[in-house]
Amino acid sequence: MTREVLLFIGLFSLDSVMGQVSYSIPEEMAKGSAVGNIAHDLGLQPKRLVSGKARIYTRDSDEYVELHRERGVLLVKERIDREALCRQTTPCALHFQIILENPIEFYTVTVQITDVNDNAPTFENGEMKFRISESTAVGAKFVLKGALDLDVGINDLESYELKPTDNFALKLHNKADGNKNVEMVLQKPLDREKQEQISLVLTAVDGGEPQMSGTMLIAITVLDANDNAPVFTQQTYKATVTENSPKGTVVATVTASDADHGINGKITYSITNTLDGVRKIFDVNEENGAVTLKGNIDFEEYRKYTIDLLASDEGGLTDSCKLVVDVQDMNDNRPEIDIMSKSTVISEDAEQNTVVTMINIEDKDSGENGDIKCFISNNIPFSLKASTNNFYSLVTDSELDRERESEYNITVTCSDEGVPSLSSSVTLTLHISDVNDNVPVFEKSSYEAYIVENNTPGLSIFTVKARDADWNQNARVSYMLEDSSVNGVPVSSYVSVSADSGVIHAVRSFDFEQIKDFQFRVKAQDGGSPPLSSNVTVKVLIQDQNDNPPQVLYPVQTGGSVVAEMVPPSADVGYLVTKVVAVDVDSGQNAWLSYKLHKASDRALFKVGLQNGEIRTVRQVSDKDAVKQRLTVIVEDNGQPSRSATVVVNVAVADSFPEVLSGLTDFAQDKEYNDNLTFYLVLALAVVSFLFITCLVVIISVKIYRWRQSRVLYHSNLPVIPYYPPRYSDTLGTGTLPHVYNYEVCRTTDSRKSDCKFGRAASQNVLIMDPSSTGTMQRIQSEKSILDEPDSPIETGFKQILPRHTVISEKGKGRKRCCSWAD
Known part of the structure; x- marks a missing residue:
């Protein structure tokens, strides 16, 4: 907004003053906008405007400006439209006066309204139509109606533009009144077959800022001449068909046009392909150009087809085009798994990431349908790694143990990304070869x-x-x-x-x-x-096996002497005659011994203890009993089968010693007789049965065998078998022999290790006689001094277990008798 203040002061009278102020504002200012500070520009105080009741005076019925006396400013009262107020007149201004009273003052105010580019150029009609023959000569002119712009100055109409300019150009002529005459000139021949209707747009543009424009449509109809062949709308058509589409599916429709009319404009369509099998798959409708499927279409076989089409009119004129059909893939192929190289056996000590198998995966589909992901079953010591595109390697990812799992059936599954997804799988059998990593x-x-x-x-x-x-x-x-x-x-x-x-x-x-x-x-x-x-x-x-018979330790059976046990005729029931002592080198029940009386001169007189081998009287001994009693005792073990040994016990029943001696002589004679009889029988049997040389060999063999047995026993680590002859005592007090001597015997099967200890007198008697001797037995004189000591440790220990032999002594008559072992 500009302001021009012109002040003219004149004296009409003593109290009158006159001045002039000019302002310049653009149109279309908002209501209440300030035009100018009138009080300041006129040199007045705002209170003067109030006291002088200043007001605006104008002859126009419309007031566009109002006075604000308190502030001393001019304000826009109504929207000012320059085009409605002044039209094409320039400049455009508002004129009014400011009048004050007491004293009267008169001021003229001019408000110039400047133009704003708020109007676009407009045409009287929105469309003009022309009918022009295609044979019209180039250079022909066609007058167009111009546009009108209500704005003035730089905002007024400035130029025209015609589009498109293929056939026509625009030409302007300036008129005397300043307006422009617009003409359309043909600059290229028309062709109805190419363009029967031509639409042009005439645009009028002003010079304002921002620039505004108006348009008019020019419709041209080109009149026909029969001089054209059929023409396809496109030289190359493109279409897409999904594979596996059913027969009869419309792939595309090609269209050809003939600019001619009538019979020359009727078009027939056909396919001209010959060698590529297109005609077996596609067909075209002769009338409307619709191309349809007549065979099966497979993306994996052909991804693109090129169809040659021909359009012919009835006059024999033709045109051709190509239809390029892209086959759209469907997810109809499963991934194909190819085992390139594989190992059916792998060592259990194979290192981690050892390659077991190389796999190639291929899916004939494309895009997402051909994108493949492969995986294997879980909880196995293998993993599948992608090496390059569509190549995978099956590798070990942890330690193998054939003893835990000797064979793996690995299933490789591959799935594509299609919808729905298709998958395939293959199972690999892998044997784990053994490594010697386990001890027996x-x-x-x-x-x-x-x-x-x-x-x-x-x-x-x-x-x-x-x-x-x-x-x-x-x-x-x-x-x-x-x-x-x-x-x-x-x-x-x-x-x-x-x-x-x-x-x-x-x-x-x-x-x-x-x-x-x-x-x-x-x-x-x-x-x-x-x-x-x-x-x-x-x-x-x-x-243990029961392979050893019992061995009788007492009484000792010798060939040169007779041992007799003496029993007084007055012996009572249960009198202990002697005790048979035997051992068995076996163990367990094979060494459990039992004693039985096998033969006896008088079975009613004696009995043998089954477990202890003690021979006792069964009844009272009388004078009627024979002095010579012969007992045969069998010792048996408890083995299966049991083994046994036999011992002969001679018992003399007498009170006086001479009777005993005579009885012992009879024992010896019987024994000698039996021995002689056995000798003769054996000799006779040997003479009859064997030759001399055979007897000699047998005898030598037996001697060697016995010698070896003795050597084996001698060198063995077996402990010495202690022999403790029974300790006898006359429990009934009926013995007639007052004094007895004890002795101890330890024997093994090897006599070289035997030992004998003699003790002091005891209470039991034993009588030993040599059959060839009739003299009185000598008393045993040599006694070990250690046993003479009372309560000696050795004696004390043996008293419980050692059997006792006796020496007969008679002191009352001044004589002493004794007996000893005979060799």
């Missing part, structure tokens, strides 16, 4: 085997068994004895073990009486490389 393990931590003595050498004792978790050669277990000794002898001389079966055989025959148990170690070794082994302890326990 015995079924038990230790073994105990039992064998009965006197076994046959080579007898199978026991079988040890070890298992190896490995396979084949690595699991082939061999057994062997570890080097050791038993009692200083290599264990291999006792037992052997089968390398293949683990059966333990006895190498020798075992004797329980020599060795009761022994142990050794067996090693199990596999066939791996290097081999692994473990060992186990085997303890062999020898079980």
Whole structure:
């Protein structure tokens, strides 16, 4: 907004003043906008405007400006439209006066309204139509109606523009009144067949800011001439068809036009392909140009088809085009899994990330339908890794253990990204080869085997068994004895073990009486490389067999003397005559001995204790009983079958010693007679049965055998078998011999180790006579001094267990008798 103030002061009278002020504002200012500070511009105080009741005076009925007296400013009262107020007149201004009273003052105010580009150029009609023959010559002119712009100055109409300019150009002529004459000039021949209707747009543009314009449509109809062939709307058509679409599906419709009319404008369509099989798959409608399917279409076989189409009119004129059909893929193919290279066997010690198999995956589909993802089952020590496009490698991702799992069936599944997704799978069988990483393990931590003595050498004792978790050669277990000794002898001389079966055989025959148990170690070794082994302890326990008969220790059976037990005729019932002492080197129940009276001169007189072997009287001994009593006692063990030994006990029933001696002589004679009879019988049998040389060999063999047996017993580690003859006492007090001497005997089967100790007098009597001797027996004089000591430890220990032999003594008559063992 500009302001011009022109002040003219004149004197019409003493109280009148006149001035002039000019303002310039744009149109279309908002209501209440300030025009100017009239008080300031006129040099007045605002209170003067109030006191002078200043007001605006104008002849126009419309007031566009109002006065605000308190502020001393002019304000826009109504919207000012320059075009409605002044039209094309320039400049456009408002004129009014400001009048004040007391004293009267008069001021003229001019407000110039400047133009704003608020109107676009407009045409009287929105469309003009022309009919022009296609034979019209170039340069022909066609007058157009111009546009009108209500704005003035720079905002007024400035130029015209015609589009498109293919056939026509625009030409302007200035008129005398300043307006412009607009003409359309033909600059290119028309062709109805190409363009029967031509639409042009004439645009009028003003020079304002922002620039505004108006348009008019020019419609031109081109009149026809029959001079054209059919023409396709496109030289190349494109269409898309989904594979596996059903027959009859419309692929595309091609359209050709003929600018001619009538029969020359009728068009027929056809396919001209010959060699590529297109005509077997596609067909075209002759009338409307619709191309349809007549065969099966497969994206994987052909992804694109090019169809040559021909349009012919009735006059023989033709046109051709191409229809390019892109086949759209459908997810109709499953991924194909190809095993490129694979290993059916892998070692259990294979390192992590060892490649097992290479796999190639291919899906004939495309896009997402051909995008493949592969995976394998979980909880197996393998993983699937993508190496390059569509190539995968199956690798190990943790340690393998054939003993835990010797074979894996790995299923590889591949799925595409199509909807719905298709998948395929293949199963690979992978065997884990063995590595010798497990030692043989015995079924038990230790073994105990039992064998009965006197076994046959080579007898199978026991079988040890070890298992190896490995396979084949690595699991082939061999057994062997570890080097050791038993009692200083290599264990291999006792037992052997089968390398293949683990059966333990006895190498020798075992004797329980020599060795009761022994142990050794067996090693199990596999066939791996290097081999692994473990060992186990085997303890062999020898079980006793009843192979030894009882051995009678007392009474001693000798060939040169007779031992007799004396029983007084006055002996009462239960009188202890003697005690048969026997031992059995076997053990257990095989060594449990029982005693039985087999023969007796008088069975009603004596009995034998079943368990203790004590011979006692059954009834009262009388004078009528024979002095010579002969008892045969059988000693049996408890084995199965039982074995036994026989002992002969001679008993003399008498009060006086001469009677005893005579009885003993009879015993000796009977024995000598029996011995002679046996000798003659054996001699006769030998003479009749064998030749001299045979007898000699037999005798030598028997001697050698006995010598070897004695040597074996002599060198054995068996303890010395103590022999303790029974300690007898006359419990009934009926004995007639007052004094008895004790002695101790320890014997083994080897007489060189025997021992004899003599003791002091006791209460029992024994009588030993040499059959060839009739003299009085000598008393035993030599007694061990240690046994003479009362309560000696040795005597005290033996008193409980040693049997007692006696020496007969008669002091009352001044004579002494004794008896001793005879050689």
